Amino acid sequence: MKKMQKALFAGFAACALASTSLPAFSFNNAQDVDFQWYANVGRSPGNAEIMPAPRAGYIWAPGHYEWTGSRQVWAQGVWVRDEQSPHWTAFKSGPNTISYTTGPTELRDVDGNVIPTDPGAYNVDSARR
Numbered sequence: 001m002k003k004m005q006k007a008l009f010a011g012f013a014a015c016a017l018a019s020t021s022l023p024a025f026s027f028n029n030a031q032d033v034d035f036q037w038y039a040n041v042g043r044s045p046g047n048a049e050i051m052p053a054p055r056a057g058y059i060w061a062p063g064h065y066e067w068t069g070s071r072q073v074w075a076q077g078v079w080v081r082d083e084q085s086p087h088w089t090a091f092k093s094g095p096n097t098i099s100y101t102t103g104p105t106e107l108r109d110v111d112g113n114v115i116p117t118d119p120g121a122y123n124v125d126s127a128r129r
Contacts (some may be wrong), residue, residue: 049077057082 049063063077093099107115116122 051077055079 051060051062054060058079059082061078061080064075065072066075090098090100107117109115
């Protein structure tokens with residue numbers, strides 16, 4: 001019984017010692033994370049390209065690696081014509097439904113009443129009580 005008790009106490013002592021040392025091991029002083037480095041993982045420095053100035057009616061697709069079936073090759077960035085009208089607006093029309101409209105979005109409350117989106121529709125002092 002004495003040997004079993006000593007082994008049990010030794011186990012408790014080991015657990016207590018380990019639990020006091022774990023907070024010291026988990027301390028991390030490095031708080032700054034270089035997100036730009038993570039964004040450029042896998043890109044070789046020779047393929048760095050500068051994003052050009054915006055062009056009306058076009059979207060810039062940056063250069064990237066493409067798999068050709070046997071190896072990866074670098075595809076240069078290109079301008080892609082924006083086929084969406086700039087007046088398209090997405091809104092939720094149900095719990096799992098997204099609808100699109102080309103005109104101004106008409107907001108409605110639970111009862112179906114139109115909610116005006118023009119700031120001029122509200123009194124200046126209406127926010128004060």
